[in-house]
Amino acid sequence: MAKISLEELRKLREQKQDALQKRDLAGKDSQIIVGMGTCGIAAGAKTVLDEFLKVLDEEKIENVAVTQTGCMGLCYVEPTVEVIVPGMPATIYGKVDAAVAREIVKSHVIGKKLVTDHIYDRPSVDIMKA
């Protein structure tokens, strides 16, 4: 990308806002977002990320983007993961290990069923929407 002008920045913001809202990342309509702050990584977020990629590959699921984010503040239940699938509420899972990651793909992404006992609430509403 080259340097942009004010106009281009505004255009870029609009475009990306749409994409972020629809969560439409390069044609993928679902997203698995792994919390990769120091706390998450120390609790094993890297293994979890790898497991997601592995299971999605095994199941030949191609509409799910796996991305990273920072700390959500739920350090006591790290690693944390947010799962966004169309038609389902955006869900935050905590205490996710490789086995739970596998379960999330099988049950939440494929079966459209929440995985019980690992759901946590986002600690705050989003001020961008307020």
Place this chain on the structure above:
Amino acid sequence: MAFRNYILVCGGTACESSRSQQIFDNLKLEAEKQGVADEVQIVQTGCFGFCEQGPIVKILPEDSFYVKVAPEDAHELIAEHIIKGREVKRLLYDKEKAAKHAQVEDIKFYQKQFRIVLRNCGFIDPENINEYIARDGYAALEKALFEMTPEDIIEQLKIAGLRGRGGAGFPTWMKWNFSKNVESDIKYVVCNADEGDPGAYMDRSTLEGDPHSVLEAMTICGKAIGAHQGFIYIRAEYPLAIHRLEVAMAQSKELGLLGKDILGSGFDFDIEIRLGAGAFVCGEETALLQSIMGHRGMPVPRPPFPAVKGLWEKPTVINNVETWANIPVIIHKGGEWFSKIGDEDSHGTKVFALTGKICNSGLVEVPMGTTLREIVYDIGGGIAHGKKFKAVQTGGPSGGVITSENLDTPIDFGSLVKIGSMMGSGGMIVMDEDDCMVDVAKFYLNFTVDESCGKCMPCRIGGKTMLGILEKITDGKGTMKDLDTLTEIANTMRKASLCALGQTSPNPVMSTMKFFRDEYIAHIVDKKCPAGKCKKLISYVIDPAKCKGCTACARKCPVSCISGSLKQPHTIDQTKCIKCGTCIQTCKFGAISIQ
């Protein structure tokens, strides 16, 4: 097929103890009975951070938040909400009541947290500038560069009433104004990311989760004061934060949001990273600037203040990471918006790193004026393992303890000072009945004695002497006169130390002595440590009535100081015992106790 509704039942410890399991079972039963079992999924979740109002049930996608739900309510919830689609008003959380803390109108208040600084942490990919831009990133910079004069920018900070989050709480606009008003061809902007407080990690998490917010804010400051160069001073112990900053800076430069002629405005601004070796004193602003210039990190007397004469004798604005992260939002939404959040004394929010003996440790961001009780019990879920709350240390090694008496004090700059603690950077360490307050004071003082740079006498010698006295007390050799000596040295250190490290390091001692004087006296007069922490003052004893003579403890003891024959009560040789506590954990019969 996806479900029509999802019912989330809190399965956290607090709600569990108020029959949330029963609620869960009843809901399943009712869904079954009323024939909607395959239209709703009912799941158990972790703590919603609202335990005081538990048990909590949340129904999606409507986002209805039900509190104090009883198992008997299951029938109505299914019949009304799920089948007829009408919320059960009686059980909904009263949003009006919660609105008293933060007055920004249209926010759902059942969540006590309000995130300005952490607005993007956990939402965006910090290594993708597009996601930051999509969430109004660099919109404040646009405004600052094209629509605002330096005076306008500073005026907005003044209206906002933003005060520094690095510890001292100095009004940010004033600092910027000092620098702006000094004539100088070269000026600097510095971000203090040294974060040396034990237990604090909010600055690290902010940089890891949202590095662009700091870059954007520093550039805005550059425009406001007329600086073209910024430095971020960050400890080398934060490799991930450094990496994310480097990625963010590279991406900003590529888009021309950093560097020459930003967005075609003609304004230049660049930022460099400086790594610190991780000395606590290097977080003190004058020492930090020395360190950036390549000197040994030691404080120098103020005035002149950095805002007037800082790096290479040039005007330098230095702010804390959290202070910076607030600025793009203030410029974008306006100072007025910001000034409505919080209480009268302090505006905006504060991020705390909640750690220690708490159920839900983590990063929390709350409006100023929230009470400690809300943080500990609602957000933190209360004290871990059902123990009793004793105190919270705020302000790290410069602060003091807050006891249960003051749990309802609003947390803001003024109120904390009034009760003898301080905001500090935002570490919040929760202590329970098992913590010895003399030991806690010793821990913090030990830290500051280690970290003192040694430049001035009151801090270098005073701290060490005070530590020696505390050790004497925890060894059971203290006298009542020692308490007076501690106070005397503390007063001298407060008055005569050069920097705030020395001036504030007696605070934990003075504060624990004030609120827990009886514990000091127990150590000195009774030669006892009530919490059972100070090794020299406790002994492990076996109750012969309870001991079955199983020999388990004797086999585990690392120094073999337990003797006795099989099926006969055992005894511990106190002269050899190292008080490691292994035996107490081993005994299945609860025969060993601390005395």
